[in-house]
Amino acid sequence: MLQRYLPILQWLKVYNRETLTSDLVAAVIVTIMLIPQSLAYALLAGLPPEVGLYASILPLVAYAIFGTSRTLAVGPVAVVSLMTAAAVGNLALAGTAEYLAAAIALAFLSGVILILMGLFRLGILANFLSHPVISGFITASGLIIAASQLKHILGVDAGGHNLLDILMALAGQLAHINLPTLIIGVSATAFLFWVRKQLKPLLVKVGLGPRLADIIAKAGPVLAVVATTLAVWGLDLQAQGVKVVGQVPSGLPGLTLPSFDLGLWKQLFVSALLISIVGFVESVSVAQTLAAKRRQRIDPDQELVGLGASNIAAAASGGFPVTGGFSRSVVNFDAGAETPAAGAFTAVGIAMATLVLTPLIFFLPKATLAATIIVAVLSLVDLGALKRTWAYSRSDFAAMLATIVLTLVHGVELGIIAGVGLSVLLYLYRTSKPHSAIVGRVPGTEHFRNIDRHQVETEQHILTLRVDESLYFANARYLEDLIYDQVARNPELRHLVLMCPAVNLIDASALESLEAINQRLMDSGVKFHLSEVKGPVMDKLKDTHFLHDLSGEIFLSQYAAWEKLRATSQPCDNN
Amino acid sequence: MLQRYLPILQWLKVYNRETLTSDLVAAVIVTIMLIPQSLAYALLAGLPPEVGLYASILPLVAYAIFGTSRTLAVGPVAVVSLMTAAAVGNLALAGTAEYLAAAIALAFLSGVILILMGLFRLGILANFLSHPVISGFITASGLIIAASQLKHILGVDAGGHNLLDILMALAGQLAHINLPTLIIGVSATAFLFWVRKQLKPLLVKVGLGPRLADIIAKAGPVLAVVATTLAVWGLDLQAQGVKVVGQVPSGLPGLTLPSFDLGLWKQLFVSALLISIVGFVESVSVAQTLAAKRRQRIDPDQELVGLGASNIAAAASGGFPVTGGFSRSVVNFDAGAETPAAGAFTAVGIAMATLVLTPLIFFLPKATLAATIIVAVLSLVDLGALKRTWAYSRSDFAAMLATIVLTLVHGVELGIIAGVGLSVLLYLYRTSKPHSAIVGRVPGTEHFRNIDRHQVETEQHILTLRVDESLYFANARYLEDLIYDQVARNPELRHLVLMCPAVNLIDASALESLEAINQRLMDSGVKFHLSEVKGPVMDKLKDTHFLHDLSGEIFLSQYAAWEKLRATSQPCDNN
Incomplete structure (x- = not known):
């Protein structure tokens, strides 16, 4: 000492x-x-x-x-x-x-x-x-x-x-x-x-x-x-x-x-x-x-x-x-x-x-x-x-x-x-519009990639959005806009999955935005899911209202989300 | 319009x-x-x-x-x-x-x-x-x-x-x-x-x-x-x-x-x-x-x-x-x-x-x-x-x-x-001491996990550090301290791998810190490697001096780093 x-x-x-x-x-x-x-x-x-x-x-x-x-x-x-x-x-x-x-x-x-x-x-x-x-x-x-x-x-x-x-x-x-x-x-x-x-x-x-x-x-x-x-x-x-x-x-x-x-x-x-x-x-x-x-x-x-x-x-x-x-x-x-x-x-x-x-x-x-x-x-x-x-x-x-x-x-x-x-200011600005991508499944694999860059499979009723940034006050509203936009554009949508492998933090603002997103998607008849949430982030989410109110599920892997949602959202195909 | x-x-x-x-x-x-x-x-x-x-x-x-x-x-x-x-x-x-x-x-x-x-x-x-x-x-x-x-x-x-x-x-x-x-x-x-x-x-x-x-x-x-x-x-x-x-x-x-x-x-x-x-x-x-x-x-x-x-x-x-x-x-x-x-x-x-x-x-x-x-x-x-x-x-x-x-x-x-x-200020403070972990290999798999939480394999000459945050000015110096500390503590160290799956951004300050780390590790006889660098981050790094001067390599996967470094750093064991 x-x-x-x-x-x-x-x-x-x-x-x-x-x-x-x-x-x-x-x-x-x-x-x-x-x-x-x-x-x-x-x-x-x-x-x-x-x-x-x-x-x-x-x-x-x-x-x-x-x-x-x-x-x-x-x-x-x-x-x-x-x-x-x-x-x-x-x-x-x-x-x-x-x-x-x-x-x-x-x-x-x-x-x-x-x-x-x-x-x-x-x-x-x-x-x-x-x-x-x-x-x-x-x-x-x-x-x-x-x-x-x-x-x-x-x-x-x-x-x-x-x-x-x-x-x-x-x-x-x-x-x-x-x-x-x-x-x-x-x-x-x-x-x-x-x-x-x-x-x-x-x-x-x-x-x-x-x-x-x-x-x-x-x-x-x-x-x-x-x-x-x-x-x-x-x-x-x-x-x-x-x-x-x-x-x-x-x-x-x-x-x-x-x-x-x-x-x-x-x-x-x-x-x-x-x-x-x-x-x-x-x-x-x-x-x-x-x-x-x-x-x-x-x-x-x-x-x-x-x-x-x-x-x-x-x-x-x-x-x-x-x-x-x-x-x-x-x-x-x-x-x-x-x-x-x-x-x-x-x-x-x-x-x-x-x-x-x-x-x-x-x-x-x-x-x-x-x-x-x-x-x-x-x-x-x-x-x-x-x-x-x-x-x-x-x-x-x-x-x-x-x-x-x-x-x-x-x-x-x-x-x-x-x-x-x-x-x-510039750092906050930079993280306020994070890189994000709509992803689809690389055929025959459990991997999911940007639909704009790769030949991937998608489903009409399911949309998966990957956001490459911690979610916090500077980008919470951006995330909301992004999601509402997608929902307004896809009238067929029934499931929205937010893929979070690069989300290191969800602060109280982002949590409220997720709650708002969940509520508004519910109002639009769309279920909201998360996938690949990191351990420390999940620890924080565990005791929140958000998890209790979530209309969808939290999937350990994006592949699990894909498999399950594809099965449930197309009951007709399975007959 | x-x-x-x-x-x-x-x-x-x-x-x-x-x-x-x-x-x-x-x-x-x-x-x-x-x-x-x-x-x-x-x-x-x-x-x-x-x-x-x-x-x-x-x-x-x-x-x-x-x-x-x-x-x-x-x-x-x-x-x-x-x-x-x-x-x-x-x-x-x-x-x-x-x-x-x-x-x-x-x-x-x-x-x-x-x-x-x-x-x-x-x-x-x-x-x-x-x-x-x-x-x-x-x-x-x-x-x-x-x-x-x-x-x-x-x-x-x-x-x-x-x-x-x-x-x-x-x-x-x-x-x-x-x-x-x-x-x-x-x-x-x-x-x-x-x-x-x-x-x-x-x-x-x-x-x-x-x-x-x-x-x-x-x-x-x-x-x-x-x-x-x-x-x-x-x-x-x-x-x-x-x-x-x-x-x-x-x-x-x-x-x-x-x-x-x-x-x-x-x-x-x-x-x-x-x-x-x-x-x-x-x-x-x-x-x-x-x-x-x-x-x-x-x-x-x-x-x-x-x-x-x-x-x-x-x-x-x-x-x-x-x-x-x-x-x-x-x-x-x-x-x-x-x-x-x-x-x-x-x-x-x-x-x-x-x-x-x-x-x-x-x-x-x-x-x-x-x-x-x-x-x-x-x-x-x-x-x-x-x-x-x-x-x-x-x-x-x-x-x-x-x-x-x-x-x-x-x-x-x-x-x-x-x-x-x-x-x-609190956000910057929070990201200035990012969550990080020394990781080792889960035996028999290609997965790497925190050595403090899991039973994993490590090597005396190789140290892998995973940082769960974008690298930017608020944590650039923290990263340096973290790494110099590890190097000073492990006299046997020959390879240090920075595992970056959650790094969404490396700004100019962090780049200079990486350059300094590379130089100082070289002075100490330790090679510096990166693994699992994301696409957009890699695009930025491509044209920099850092990549040119890097004493080690950039590995697509942490498992590839582990396999290669283990083979090269222990020539005696292979005889």
């Missing part, structure tokens, strides 16, 4: 020198990768750079204690940082103390929501985010994030939380582009793209193992950071208008108490809920991918607790919302991390960086951080998914397109809510 | 003297019944009494032209009148010109919505109203309506649109009860209850046919109206504080143009949509019940057009929202109506009443109208449905209870919206 809620107890007792070595190596690599990322995502969220570092210390320790994935690396990630900026940007101006306080409150609230979801086993809420909606949302977010960073590349001032606003603001600022900033920004972006696409194959060519090559390539941003920092310092580019990170307070974050202003919580609640769910979905899918590779398992409900604890830890140390990140977790895994202790060691690494490195990043240009963000998020943009989804399913495509368009035009929150709403 | 949109063309050409006689008889009976009802429902909606008569003339003619039911009688009904009062009461004070204008605009808007729904075949929207939600809504509305009429029975002033408000207002007025009004109200109510419960059996006993007895019993309100009107006139009760209908303008309604104030339309839109859907659901279920008795059929999409035309006709003649009523349609049917011409003749009857009868109802006490409303709506209250629904399905019960409680406490609109939202 205790182990379920404290997964650390499971792995700590088998911890040995070998796992320690592996974890330490992975921690060093992830630390190097995380430093520029943390600074960059703080910038994206509209927060001071050190906040990104703070959000990469205690949360990792909390996850090491409460998380169930052996290799997940938590911290600030792009999409959640964008959502933070959108949520907090509605309440305060970036750079103010209120802004920071709201970001901290958001992390705290999100942590509380995640833990409650975990304790009440509500991980299932994440299911409402369909894959097309998530994919569309991440693509649109990636585009917004990339656009939002262009101002740092161009060296201008421009804000906005959706693509239109951002591009309009940028267009108005084109006259004020700062050339040295532009040169640094464009060359850093080009270098990072080259690193991402070309460096790994190159390193493999010169003889490095593919895993090592991958890890070195992932450290590209560090090289860009060092080079551009040196350039700004050496060439005194700050004097020419290149914006730098500047003074970053050195030292570990103090413990902070989040704001307990209920009004603020109320304003942040929907944002915190969305951030929690999006963060959880992203994190758990990374965790599952990595766990499967080593035949380990993660517990999604405990993952909620782990991520919740991480967010509360973030809030307690002056950070902002965090979740499990894709690329850093993959690096952690590839670098050989074996237990969450690697995360704890990474936390120590980042803590040391905040103690020692902060003076060194004074001259780090914001354009370089923007370049790392742009290159990272553009890999999230997957417009090809639109084409693939269109080919497979029109309604999934509609949900995806709506999510993308609304996110780009109206911002992240409306985009994701509209996507979820639309996919639910 | 023209006949589809103008159903009158279908029956008019076979119209003859016989049908004319039947229709005329039915029209006379329905007219007598409709006069007090129309006045009462106008009162319930907070409108002048003549508006109720106006809403019972042109709408009937419009429905006769555009409706598909042969016997449906449209006009003001209780629930829609209550919804009208709630919607318009938010915008204006009852009795003002603005209030009447808003009610007319509501009818017009509702008519437009209904016609658009009909033309775009959106009758399916009504499916979102599950039976438990409608039943709960009507029960709660009935209670609110009955409570709202108590003020007329007591002769006091008290308002409110939900049960709490109304009861609180009444409680504050108990000191001001008007005794003569109370006597009239209570005796009229008691008389009408007696008519409803006892008169028909009595008439049958003395030798009348049950149908005729029923029709006479339904005319009970007319008797109450005549008797109490005479009492008020003869005893000069108006002087003692009995409120009467008073001066009603005589003559036919003039044609009115509804308000084209866009701001007003915006405010009324949600109410108009809800009224349209609730009215449609009520009307179409009555129409279907009656049509089935004569093996006729109705076209739900054209019904939308018919009801839409009726509402626009109501707006054009100064009326308020109308729909097909249950009791009046049954009377129409029982009285022998054969075509919608009966409705047109009823309209003529009501028109004559507005010309001739209005001076006669000056002394009609409002308490009598309130009594007819109370007796009519209390028959709609069905608290027993709560018990029946509880016995059949907990989640349907929850939706029903939420609808009742929220309607009573917060009013009709929030009640119905919450009910719809909750039933959708």
